Amino acid sequence: MTIDNTESQMRKGLLELCILGIIQREKEAYPSDILGELKEAKLVVLEGTLYPLLTRLKNAGMLSYTWKESLTGPPRKYYALTESGSEFYASLRASWNELNKAVNFLTESL
Amino acid sequence: MQRIIQINIAGRIIPIEEDAYISLKEYLNTLEKQFAKEEGKNDIIQDIENRIAELFMLRINNNVPAIDRSDVQKVIDTLGNPSDLHDGPKNENSTSNEQPSSTYQSAWEKRDFQYTHQRLLRNPYDKVLGGVCSGIAVYFDIDPIIIRLLMVVLFLTFGIGFFTYIICWIVIPAAKSREDLYNMTAGNPVTFNDIKHNVELELKDLKRRGEEMSRDLKDFFSKKK
Numbered sequence: 001m002t003i004d005n006t007e008s009q010m011r012k013g014l015l016e017l018c019i020l021g022i023i024q025r026e027k028e029a030y031p032s033d034i035l036g037e038l039k040e041a042k043l044v045v046l047e048g049t050l051y052p053l054l055t056r057l058k059n060a061g062m063l064s065y066t067w068k069e070s071l072t073g074p075p076r077k078y079y080a081l082t083e084s085g086s087e088f089y090a091s092l093r094a095s096w097n098e099l100n101k102a103v104n105f106l107t108e109s110l
Numbered sequence: 111m112q113r114i115i116q117i118n119i120a121g122r123i124i125p126i127e128e129d130a131y132i133s134l135k136e137y138l139n140t141l142e143k144q145f146a147k148e149e150g151k152n153d154i155i156q157d158i159e160n161r162i163a164e165l166f167m168l169r170i171n172n173n174v175p176a177i178d179r180s181d182v183q184k185v186i187d188t189l190g191n192p193s194d195l196h197d198g199p200k201n202e203n204s205t206s207n208e209q210p211s212s213t214y215q216s217a218w219e220k221r222d223f224q225y226t227h228q229r230l231l232r233n234p235y236d237k238v239l240g241g242v243c244s245g246i247a248v249y250f251d252i253d254p255i256i257i258r259l260l261m262v263v264l265f266l267t268f269g270i271g272f273f274t275y276i277i278c279w280i281v282i283p284a285a286k287s288r289e290d291l292y293n294m295t296a297g298n299p300v301t302f303n304d305i306k307h308n309v310e311l312e313l314k315d316l317k318r319r320g321e322e323m324s325r326d327l328k329d330f331f332s333k334k335k
C-alpha cells in the first residue's frame with residue numbers, strides 16, 4: 001500500500017468522469033484533444049489508458065463516434081455523448097459532487 | 111549500420127529503423143494479446159496505432175530522418191506498458207497499476223535488485239593476496255588461518271591450489287563493505303565487465319602492496335647495516 005498506488009487508483013476512478021465531461025463540453029472530441037485537455041489540467045495519465053476506456057464507454061452505449069476528414073492526415077474519429085451517455089454523465093457528476101462534499105466534510109473537520 | 115524501412119501505421123507512411131520497428135511490433139503484439147478478450151479490441155488497437163502514428167509524425171516533422179529505438183521507447187513510455195493499460199473488470203488489483211510509469215527496462219532492473227542471497231565474497235579487510243581465503247573463512251565462519259594453511263598445502267602438493275586460487279580471485283567479487291561481507295548479501299550478478307574491472311583493480315592493489323613490501327624490506331636491511 002503506497003501513496004502512489006492509492007493516488008493512481010483515485011485518478012483512474014475519476015478519469016471516466018473527466019473524459020465524459022470534456023466530451024460533453026466539446027460536443028465532439030478527438031482523442032488526442034482529450035489527452036491535451038487532461039494534460040493541461042495536470043491530470044496526468046498514461047495515454048494508453050484513454051483508448052480502452054473510450055471503447056468500453058462506446059460499447060456500453062454511452063458514446064458514439066463519427067469519422068471526419070482532417071486537413072493534416074487521415075480521417076479522425078470524433079467521439080460524442082449519446083443520450084444515455086448524457087444521462088450517465090449527469091448522474092455521475094451528481095454523485096461526484098455529493099462524494100466531494102462528504103469527503104471534504106470528513107477530512108477538513110479533523 | 112541501420113536499415114530504414116517504411117511502414118504504414120493508421121494510414122501514415124513512416125520511415126523507421128529496423129530494430130526500432132522490431133520493438134514497436136513487439137509492443138503492439140503484447141497489446142493485442144493484452145486486449146484479446148476485450149470486446150472492441152480492434153477499436154482499441156486502431157486508436158492506439160493512430161496515436162502512435164501521430165506521435166511519430168510530430169518527430170518526422172521535426173526533420174528527423176527516421177524513427178529510432180529511443181523514439182519508440184518514448185512512445186511506449188507515454189502510452190504505457192500493456193500491463194498498466196488493461197484495467198478491465200478481469201484483473202482489478204493485480205499488477206496493473208502498481209507502477210504507472212514503469213518501462214520494460216525497469217522490470218529488468220527490478221530483477222537484478224532481487225538477486226540477494228547468501229554469497230561468497232572476498233574479504234578486502236583481511237587479506238594476504240586477494241582475500242579469497244579469509245572470504246571463505248567468513249562464509250563458513252571459521253578461522254582464516256585454517257583455510258590459508260589448507261591452501262598452502264594445495265599449492266605445494268599439486269600446484270592445483272595456485273590455479274584454484276587465481277580463478278577464485280578473479281571470479282569471486284570483493285565485498286564492498288563490512289556489512290556486505292558478513293551478511294553475504296552483496297549486489298548484482300557478475301558480468302564479464304565486472305570481472306575485467308575487478309582484475310584491473312586487484313592488479314593495481316597488488317602492485318601497490320608489492321612496492322610497499324619491498325620498501326619495508328629495504329628499510330629493514332638498511333637499518334641492519
